[in-house]
Amino acid sequence: MGATHLSRTTFDEVMAPVYAPSSIVPHKALASRIWDTQGRAYIDLGGGIAVTALGHSHPELLRALHAQADKVWHVSNGFTNEPVLRLAHKLVDATFADKVFFANSGAEANEAALKLARRAAYDRFGADKYEIISFNQSFHGRTLFTVSVGGQPKYTQGFGPLPGGIRHIPYNDIEAARRAISARTCAVMVEPVQGEGGVIPAQREFLHALRAACHQHHALLIFDEVQTGVGRCGALYAYMEYGVTPDILTSAKALGNGFPIGAMLTTADIAQHFPVGAHGSTYGGNPLGAAVAGKVVDLVNTPALFADVKRKHTRFVEGLQQIGARYSLFKEVRGMGLLIGAQMAQAFKGRAQELITLGEQNGVLALVAGPDVVRLAPSLLIPDTDIGEGLARLDAAAAALARTGTPSSVQAH
Numbered sequence: 393m394g395a396t397h398l399s400r401t402t403f404d405e406v407m408a409p410v411y412a413p414s415s416i417v418p419h420k421a422l423a424s425r426i427w428d429t430q431g432r433a434y435i436d437l438g439g440g441i442a443v444t445a446l447g448h449s450h451p452e453l454l455r456a457l458h459a460q461a462d463k464v465w466h467v468s469n470g471f472t473n474e475p476v477l478r479l480a481h482k483l484v485d486a487t488f489a490d491k492v493f494f495a496n497s498g499a500e501a502n503e504a505a506l507k508l509a510r511r512a513a514y515d516r517f518g519a520d521k522y523e524i525i526s527f528n529q530s531f532h533g534r535t536l537f538t539v540s541v542g543g544q545p546k547y548t549q550g551f552g553p554l555p556g557g558i559r560h561i562p563y564n565d566i567e568a569a570r571r572a573i574s575a576r577t578c579a580v581m582v583e584p585v586q587g588e589g590g591v592i593p594a595q596r597e598f599l600h601a602l603r604a605a606c607h608q609h610h611a612l613l614i615f616d617e618v619q620t621g622v623g624r625c626g627a628l629y630a631y632m633e634y635g636v637t638p639d640i641l642t643s644a645k646a647l648g649n650g651f652p653i654g655a656m657l658t659t660a661d662i663a664q665h666f667p668v669g670a671h672g673s674t675y676g677g678n679p680l681g682a683a684v685a686g687k688v689v690d691l692v693n694t695p696a697l698f699a700d701v702k703r704k705h706t707r708f709v710e711g712l713q714q715i716g717a718r719y720s721l722f723k724e725v726r727g728m729g730l731l732i733g734a735q736m737a738q739a740f741k742g743r744a745q746e747l748i749t750l751g752e753q754n755g756v757l758a759l760v761a762g763p764d765v766v767r768l769a770p771s772l773l774i775p776d777t778d779i780g781e782g783l784a785r786l787d788a789a790a791a792a793l794a795r796t797g798t799p800s801s802v803q804a805h
């Protein structure tokens with residue numbers, strides 16, 4: 393391709409059309425700022441969908457990656473490696489878990505969790521204990537199993553026959569959960585805060601009730617912390633904030649700060665149902681990803697950082713509430729730590745993406761979570777000046793949206 397100009401048009405020519413990316417093509421990034429191929433600068437309040445929790449180009453992560461790249465990139469599963477052993481030790485020391493399985497993504501970590509839950513139930517109670525209970529609007533990844541466990545029918549349409557033995561019930565509905573969880577239940581999979589589903593935090597009593605019902609029926613409680621984990625919610629994992637300990641926990645996104653890695657954490661008792669050969673991955677736990685993730689955990693897992701996440705939460709929520717009030721734009725601002733959602737008011741229903749597109753034109757990158765929710769998932773280290781500037785640019789975007797009145801000609805993507 394040589395000097396060919398790479399643009400959104402090139403994407404349409406050569407990429408499978410499953411994405412509709414922004415016309416902005418990022419070129420370089422540092423901390424909470426991104427520059428595109430035209431040299432325009434943006435404040436990044438999306439963090440690559442809750443991934444770059446330590447910002448872009450963090451010097452210590454670069455050092456960890458470069459140092460490992462100079463040693464060894466890859467070994468087969470016939471060998472272990474130093475970075476992955478160090479990382480597993482850190483995760484075990486910092487959480488409820490005794491054992492870790494590594495994958496390359498959130499979906500793969502969840503796939504491992506669901507397969508382990510099925511196998512553990514089969515080994516312990518026989519073939520009739522297979523049912524997986526999940527929640528409407530949940531999101532667990534795009535493999536056929538994880539997308540079937542996810543609670544958004546639009547993502548499974550046309551991909552059948554789907555894996556069976558999966559049931560969906562309303563989120564935050566304790567009575568529905570008590571009715572659904574039974575002797576047949578193998579596992580309950582839940583996001584402590586539904587991310588893709590609209591940034592909806594679980595109620596405390598709801599997670600406690602799930603924990604109790606799972607205990608009662610010998611079902612495993614799986615927390616999908618792919619989006620909520622690694623400091624995002626003001627603790628290393630959100631389960632710590634809720635005071636509810638799962639049997640299996642999955643982590644990805646921020647774990648590698650952009651280097652692909654996923655992890656499934658569990659107890660020794662449950663892990664024994666994954667004996668040699670029961671599951672695997674060529675790249676899972678590879679030295680490069682493990683080296684980066686080890687440094688991420690070191691940098692994130694400090695009380696000072698968690699306190700700062702909570703302080704910044706308040707700053708963002710107040711800023712969004714002010715913008716909401718100024719333009720009658722938002723019905724509600726909610727979330728946990730630096731995973732924040734602003735629900736569009738009735739008069740702006742379905743127009744979250746328009747606001748994001750106007751944000752880009754005003755030099756700020758943010759996310760949606762469905763058609764009605766603007767989602768922020770910035771770097772946990774975002775400087776206060778960038779919070780102020782990012783909110784000011786969102787305010788300008790909100791003003792532009794309010795001026796249009798009716799749905800504007802801004803192209804949604």
Ligand SMILES: *Cc1c(COP(=O)(O)O)cnc(C)c1O
Pocket residue numbers: 496497498499500502531532533534583587588616617618619620644645
């Ligand atoms: C993003 C996400 C996933 C999927 O992770 P991938 O790395 O895209 O496979 C799964 N669960 C939750 C809660 C997520 O937010």
